Amino acid sequence: MLKAMLGEAWLAMGANRLRTALTMLGMVIGVGAVVIMMAIGQGAQYAVQQTISTMGSNLYIVLSGSFTTAGVRSGSAGAPTLNVADAEAMSELDGVINVAPTHQGTRQLVYGSQNWSSQIIGTTPAYLEARAWSIVDGAAFGDSDVRSATRVAVIGKTVAENLFGDEDPVGKTMRIQQNPFMVIGVLGSKGQNLDGRDQDDTVIIPLTTAQRKVFGTPFLGSVRMIMVQADSAESMPKVEAGITALLRQRHRLREGMPDDFFMRNLSAAAESEAATTRTMSILLGAIASISLLVGGIGIMNIMLVSVTERTREIGIRMAIGARQKDILTQFLLEAVMISFAGCLLGLLLGLAIALGINFATGMVIVISGSAALVAFAVAATVGIFFGWYPARKAARLDPIEALRYQ
Amino acid sequence: MADPVIRVAGLAKSYETAAGLFPALRGVDLAVYPGDYIAIMGPSGSGKSTFMNLLGCLDTPSAGDYFLAGENVAHMAKDALAVLRNRTLGFVFQGFNLLPRMTLQDNVALPLVYAGIGKETRRAAARELLDKVGLGKYADSLPNRISGGQQQRVAIARALVNKPQLILADEPTGNLDSHTSDEIMRLFGELNAEGITIVLVTHEPDIAAHAKRQVRFLDGEIVSDQLTAVVPGGEAC
Ligand SMILES: Nc1ncnc2c1ncn2[C@@H]1O[C@H](COP(=O)(O)OP(=O)(O)OP(=O)(O)O)[C@@H](O)[C@H]1O
Ligand SMILES: [Mg+2]
Numbered sequence: 001m002l003k004a005m006l007g008e009a010w011l012a013m014g015a016n017r018l019r020t021a022l023t024m025l026g027m028v029i030g031v032g033a034v035v036i037m038m039a040i041g042q043g044a045q046y047a048v049q050q051t052i053s054t055m056g057s058n059l060y061i062v063l064s065g066s067f068t069t070a071g072v073r074s075g076s077a078g079a080p081t082l083n084v085a086d087a088e089a090m091s092e093l094d095g096v097i098n099v100a101p102t103h104q105g106t107r108q109l110v111y112g113s114q115n116w117s118s119q120i121i122g123t124t125p126a127y128l129e130a131r132a133w134s135i136v137d138g139a140a141f142g143d144s145d146v147r148s149a150t151r152v153a154v155i156g157k158t159v160a161e162n163l164f165g166d167e168d169p170v171g172k173t174m175r176i177q178q179n180p181f182m183v184i185g186v187l188g189s190k191g192q193n194l195d196g197r198d199q200d201d202t203v204i205i206p207l208t209t210a211q212r213k214v215f216g217t218p219f220l221g222s223v224r225m226i227m228v229q230a231d232s233a234e235s236m237p238k239v240e241a242g243i244t245a246l247l248r249q250r251h252r253l254r255e256g257m258p259d260d261f262f263m264r265n266l267s268a269a270a271e272s273e274a275a276t277t278r279t280m281s282i283l284l285g286a287i288a289s290i291s292l293l294v295g296g297i298g299i300m301n302i303m304l305v306s307v308t309e310r311t312r313e314i315g316i317r318m319a320i321g322a323r324q325k326d327i328l329t330q331f332l333l334e335a336v337m338i339s340f341a342g343c344l345l346g347l348l349l350g351l352a353i354a355l356g357i358n359f360a361t362g363m364v365i366v367i368s369g370s371a372a373l374v375a376f377a378v379a380a381t382v383g384i385f386f387g388w389y390p391a392r393k394a395a396r397l398d399p400i401e402a403l404r405y406q
Numbered sequence: 407m408a409d410p411v412i413r414v415a416g417l418a419k420s421y422e423t424a425a426g427l428f429p430a431l432r433g434v435d436l437a438v439y440p441g442d443y444i445a446i447m448g449p450s451g452s453g454k455s456t457f458m459n460l461l462g463c464l465d466t467p468s469a470g471d472y473f474l475a476g477e478n479v480a481h482m483a484k485d486a487l488a489v490l491r492n493r494t495l496g497f498v499f500q501g502f503n504l505l506p507r508m509t510l511q512d513n514v515a516l517p518l519v520y521a522g523i524g525k526e527t528r529r530a531a532a533r534e535l536l537d538k539v540g541l542g543k544y545a546d547s548l549p550n551r552i553s554g555g556q557q558q559r560v561a562i563a564r565a566l567v568n569k570p571q572l573i574l575a576d577e578p579t580g581n582l583d584s585h586t587s588d589e590i591m592r593l594f595g596e597l598n599a600e601g602i603t604i605v606l607v608t609h610e611p612d613i614a615a616h617a618k619r620q621v622r623f624l625d626g627e628i629v630s631d632q633l634t635a636v637v638p639g640g641e642a643c
Binding site: 003313316317 | 493
């Protein structure tokens, strides 16, 4: 019986091809929009998630006061307010697991006839731990390298590729500001950070070496930035309070004087970025769903017209023994079939466009199987929901009235 | 005599109109026996179609009882009536009422779909009946390819496909010329000779003359009920 009815629904759809196609188009556009928006939204979420996972967890950066408003790379007017001793004191605090004073800037690298401009980070081994940054080739430098200011460097993948090409950089010597540095390790790849900067375009060297040989600061031991890692997300507020109290005490700031440093919760910033993309993704989906709703209303409209047009047919069917549920099933089936066919086409169209966007712009898109499942569930629901009223209207017709209908 | 296929007692039907209740049928008693061939006659508005709709389980009476195959169906639910229409009754309409998008074979087989019968059986039964009414070669054509008389034959085949106990026909020749009407009436005659019970409505005395029994309606009541063979030519109105 169901097979016979499917066949009939197919016939009915074929009876007015243009109308069926236009009705379907509503669903095609609706589902297509949902698929594209979900692909883009999930892609954005994935990209942010990916970036956050490369950042390291539970991180604060403490910036020297003269930098609270100015850019990090601009020249400093006065001495930075933070120093290495502050960093050492911080590492004694409860809940703090890594503290890395850093001094960074951009410098030219030279190897043989090649040169490359890159971000130089002078810091301590704790930096790599805080950022969960692995070494894929060679080794990292140790605390002794920081103490004796050795000229060693670990380099990011981008630097390795651009400066050394196919050569193995480990053991090679490159020059920064005329000073020879031996490359002792290559960092694992991290990709872009939240600001879109290539994190692999980085050279990490001991803090002491950086200050003496590369940046040449007159304030040895002073730093502009300290990275702090808490042992868990729960202890972050405690750590923030502890650091503030410690630095105010060490810097002899009296009650009422403003802080001469600035703390930024990197993890919270990342979290808010993630929340923003989530919201955007939901919003995109919601907007797309409206077109799905419009598609559904289109189906309902056409089904209502169809019921009116086929009143006599319904009367005949009832006269020869169709029960109410037979008529109901017939019209529901038609609505669901239009909805399904539209959904299938919409899915294909959406995928094609999403892939096209990815191909043309390089934007990250994520196509999940669950999205396809959701689309199909939605199509069935839309078909049943919007087909229900017209189908019920058909099933409730009075057979005599229906037979008399011209 | 065998038990009647149909027995109605005090059957009445009133319609609600703007001018109040209008009694279209006012207490009709009639028994139809297996093998009967009844022509219902009467002037326009006398309640013939109203009566046929009640017999056909398309409508329910305002009062009275209707026994179909021994069962009182006067107050049955809609779906139960649908099953009766499907299994026990066959309809032939004035306007043929074939479904335009379906082949003749599918049209004839449609009642079997609602009876839940499998595809092969449906096909075989439909073919057999199309052959019987002489239209087997048009099985795969659409209704608009054949003439009105042929369409009515297909409709009769459809009415027969579920092996009903009774065929009901409201003015089956109303849309046909006299030659084609005669052909249709010959077909009804053959079917009745095979033992099929028929009740039909007609305005024309020479059509009614094909039936064995003539029942005359006037103002919602039966005013005469006579055997054609006993009183040839019927009575003047
Ligand atoms: N649905 C309805 N609502 C109100 N009045 C109706 C309805 N159906 C029929 N009637 C009235 O009932 C009376 C009987 O109608 P019916 O159709 O049974 O007559 P009929 O004998 O079949 O006439 P005809 O020979 O013209 O077909 C008529 O006066 C008609 O106007
Ligand atoms: Mg009538």
